[in-house]
Ligand code: SAH
């Protein structure tokens with residue numbers, strides 16, 4: 162039965178339940194385990210999406226037959242790998258990473274997983290790289306998961322470069338609980354939501370960090 166607490170995620174989403182479901186629905190193969198584990202083994206920040214969110218990204222791309230995909234914020238390539246699994250043989254995923262160390266780890270993980278040819282890791286600031294990708298669009302899906310203060314500009318780029326029916330995905334859409342705060346980055350995140358709601362059919366899924374999902378009008 163749903164009440165205010167269960168709808169707020171405070172009743173049923175217990176750690177043991179989530180762990181059981183994650184093992185069943187979003188199990189790691191060797192490549193995913195390697196990429197997820199890079200936070201420890203390579204000393205990268207542990208800020209990748211969770212297994213269930215990664216699996217959801219894969220399924221959203223499969224549902225929309227996505228063939229051309231852009232990701233902003235690669236880290237070790239964990240979310241990249243989930244999404245690459247959804248691509249057909251002639252599909253391609255461009256992922257953008259500003260930190261050359263993260264990009265090198267991601268390239269290694271993607272190649273080891275057999276997705277080296279279906280993915281390109283671009284090293285640089287997303288606002289510099291995105292214009293270079295425009296000639297390869299329009300795209301079928303854009304996943305935003307980098308610096309939160311630029312989400313408004315990434316969202317605007319996505320609105321410009323997604324086909325009608327294309328998917329917008331944005332992690333950390335709750336902005337760590339600070340969405341309604343009076344700061345430049347929070348305002349940028351609110352603008353991201355507002356502009357997405359205008360150009361896409363949208364919902365903010367209540368994953369642990371909030372996942373914005375939009376279908377381009
Ligand atoms: N999507 C990844 C996690 C990304 S973490 C996953 O779920 O597995 C965010 C990444 O964005 C970090 O690696 C960080 O270096 C990168 N980043 C931060 N600012 C950026 C920018 N302006 N352009 C591109 N990447 C950026």
Ligand code: DHB
Pocket residue numbers: 208209210306307332333370
């Ligand atoms: C951070 C970034 C993320 O993309 C995330 O999902 C969690 C944390 C961070 O920069 O702290």
Ligand code: MG
Pocket residue numbers: 208209210306332333
């Ligand atoms: Mg994130």
